[in-house]
Amino acid sequence: MHFLQPTSWDEALEARAELPGGLPVAGGTDVMVDLNFRRCHPAALIDLGRVPGLGEVSADGGWLRIGAAATYEHLMTALRHDFPALALAARTVGSPQIRHRGTIGGNLGTASPAGDAHPPLLAAGADVEVASQSGIRRIAIADFFTGPKRNAMAPDELISAVHVPRASGPQQFAKVGTRNAMVIAVCSLALALHPDRRRVGTGIGSAGPVPLAAAEAERFLEGVLGEDGLWERPRPLGEAVRGRFADLVASAARPVDDVRGSAAYRVHALRVLAGRVLDWTWADYLAAGPRHEAPAGRGVAG
Amino acid sequence: MKLRLTVNGEPREIGEVGADESLLTVLRDSLGLTGTKNACEQGECGSCSVYLDGGLVCSCLVPAGQAEGADVGTVEGLAGYRDLDPVQEAFAQAGAIQCGFCTPGLVMAVHDLLRRVPDPSDGQIREALAGNLCRCTGYQKIISAVRLAAGRVNGHHGY
Numbered sequence: 001m002h003f004l005q006p007t008s009w010d011e012a013l014e015a016r017a018e019l020p021g022g023l024p025v026a027g028g029t030d031v032m033v034d035l036n037f038r039r040c041h042p043a044a045l046i047d048l049g050r051v052p053g054l055g056e057v058s059a060d061g062g063w064l065r066i067g068a069a070a071t072y073e074h075l076m077t078a079l080r081h082d083f084p085a086l087a088l089a090a091r092t093v094g095s096p097q098i099r100h101r102g103t104i105g106g107n108l109g110t111a112s113p114a115g116d117a118h119p120p121l122l123a124a125g126a127d128v129e130v131a132s133q134s135g136i137r138r139i140a141i142a143d144f145f146t147g148p149k150r151n152a153m154a155p156d157e158l159i160s161a162v163h164v165p166r167a168s169g170p171q172q173f174a175k176v177g178t179r180n181a182m183v184i185a186v187c188s189l190a191l192a193l194h195p196d197r198r199r200v201g202t203g204i205g206s207a208g209p210v211p212l213a214a215a216e217a218e219r220f221l222e223g224v225l226g227e228d229g230l231w232e233r234p235r236p237l238g239e240a241v242r243g244r245f246a247d248l249v250a251s252a253a254r255p256v257d258d259v260r261g262s263a264a265y266r267v268h269a270l271r272v273l274a275g276r277v278l279d280w281t282w283a284d285y286l287a288a289g290p291r292h293e294a295p296a297g298r299g300v301a302g
Numbered sequence: 303m304k305l306r307l308t309v310n311g312e313p314r315e316i317g318e319v320g321a322d323e324s325l326l327t328v329l330r331d332s333l334g335l336t337g338t339k340n341a342c343e344q345g346e347c348g349s350c351s352v353y354l355d356g357g358l359v360c361s362c363l364v365p366a367g368q369a370e371g372a373d374v375g376t377v378e379g380l381a382g383y384r385d386l387d388p389v390q391e392a393f394a395q396a397g398a399i400q401c402g403f404c405t406p407g408l409v410m411a412v413h414d415l416l417r418r419v420p421d422p423s424d425g426q427i428r429e430a431l432a433g434n435l436c437r438c439t440g441y442q443k444i445i446s447a448v449r450l451a452a453g454r455v456n457g458h459h460g461y
Contacts, residue, residue: 003303003321003367025365029345032363035322036343045321049368095433096411097360098345181432182346 002044006051012158013133015046020155022046026054026069027101029094030110048105048158055103059166065129066162068105075104083164085120085171085190092116092175095182105159108144111151111210112184118145118211119190119203120173126164130157138163145210168196170284172277175205176261176269186261187269189249191277193285195231198222207253207266214252217245217274233290237282242275249274307369309333310379325364326350329376337377337406348434349407351414352376358414360433377406380413389413392451393444400438408434412448416455422448 004022006012015022021043025031034040048054048069055069057078064082066075072090076099079087086104093099093116107117108128118141121128127138130153144152153159171192177183188205200221202214224241225231255266305316305328316332324343329335329352338361339349345360352361353375380387386394389412399405408431415422415430422430427448436444 001321003365005367005370025368028363028365028368029360032324032365033344035365036324036362045365045367047365047368094345095348096414096430097348097351097358097433098363100357101359101363179432181429 001042003047004044005047005049009051009054009131009160012046012048012051013131013156015044016158017133017156019044019046024048024109024158026103026106027071029098029102030106054105054160062166064164064166066104066164068108068159068161069103070105072099072102072104082166083120083124083171084167085123085173085192086117086164088171088173089116089120089175089188089190092173092180098182104162108151108159108162109153111145111149113145113148113208113210114185114188114206115211116175116185116188116205119188119205120171120192121162121164122203122211122213123171123190123192123201124164124167125194125199125201126162128159129161129163130154131160132156132158136160142213148209165194167192169193170281170288172280172284174273174277176273184260187253187255187266187273189270189273189277191274191281193281195285195291198226198231200225202249202252204249204253204270206260207255207270209254212252212254214249214274217248217252220248221245221278231291234282234286236286237278242278245278246271246274303367305366305370307371308373309335310375319366321365321367323366324362325352325354325359325366325369325374326361328366328369329361329374335376335378339403339406341403345433346435347404347407348411349404351407351410351434353410353414358411377410380409387413388454389416389447389451392447392454396443396447396450398440398443398447400436400440404434404436404438408436408444412451415448416452420456421452 004015006015023042024046026048054067056067058065072093075090104117107115121141126141128144173190175188176186185206187207190203192201200218204212250267250271255263257263305319329338341347341349343362345363350361355372389409411434
């Protein structure tokens with residue numbers, strides 16, 4: 001087994017192309033567990049830790065570019081205003097030791113249905129930027145996950161970044177586990193309001209073969225907020241709206257029974273989480289006060 | 303492959319390191335620094351916590367090759383020639399030690415916390431130590447030790 005340390009992105013792509021059996025590693029928090037337990041035997045490790053700038057977060061107009069090697073520790077603070085759902089999710093990952101090392105690119109590479117970054121990326125409508133020696137392409141997050149621990153990448157590609165619209169409204173993330181730390185989610189849920197484009201985004205984690213969006217719940221809430229003029233003049237949402245939204249989120253899940261929880265519990269817990277994240281998100285939106293009729297693209301403080 | 307790194311301020315060189323080896327096995331098996339403990343090998347327990355270029359990490363999850371040229375600090379490097387580090391002293395005085403296996407990792411995590419947050423709240427202490435397990439479940443005395451150490455670090459030199 002080889003240990004390769006490319007010192008530029010081009011070298012990393014070259015190594016990836018030449019060694020399709022090589023395993024890219026950044027923070028090591030997933031890869032090393034598999035190696036320590038002899039669960040995988042890659043031909044080589046391709047260490048991305050020496051590629052300059054791979055962990056940078058930058059803003060370009062209304063979009064954020066989050067470098068693949070950005071750590072959860074960094075995201076917790078760097079995304080507090082522009083992508084709060086991911087900042088919140090990052091804080092629930094593992095422990096300080098894990099957050100110091102684990103990266104968003106690693107989470108996407110592993111593509112676990114329980115990955116904590118995935119529900120916020122779905123709720124925000126992110127694109128994953130992947131690269132190979134033949135070029136760069138962007139994969140919509142909804143198309144990125146193809147099965148449990150499988151993604152849409154070709155064997156010669158590396159994840160270079162995630163692109164996501166900057167938050168134009170409040171976002172929340174909630175996760176159920178046996179502790180507040182060091183847990184793989186039993187289930188999780190992200191909710192994002194996008195008042196600039198009058199859209200609602202959701203992401204469900206750990207309750208299906210892949211991370212899922214609750215499309216019907218999104219359309220329902222968009223309908224309620226649109227028909228009643230609540231985007232412009234927010235008022236408290238009734239119990240019926242809350243209950244219907246929660247039911248639609250729960251019905252979008254496709255969970256299985258496993259060691260962390262039963263399918264029935266996950267559906268129940270998602271219904272509870274959906275009510276809560278809607279309460280929190282809408283409370284934030286109400287607190288920001290009424291808005292004038294906003295032209296498309298105008299942001300609203302979250 | 304060959305590995306060169308700085309451990310507790312001293313340059314060290316290891317002649318042969320496997321590509322799939324962790325920093326933890328290098329510290330314990332190649333360098334004989336057995337203060338850093340090996341338990342879960344999956345980042346769950348925190349007993350292998352060390353500093354890697356100034357950040358707290360689980361050394362079992364760091365590929366050894368990534369530590370090439372790095373500055374590593376282990377529990378052995380905390381105490382001076384005569385004196386224990388204030389965190390170590392506080393653990394001893396508060397009785398925050400039962401079997402002792404988790405102690406080096408917890409001492410490292412507390413040392414890291416007090417460098418960043420000199421006067422942590424209970425919530426901050428709990429969040430900072432969430433990645434370190436004590437199977438004797440002696441957490442109350444560990445938290446007392448953090449408060450004791452925080453008082454001393456603030457009262458004297460600080461980190």
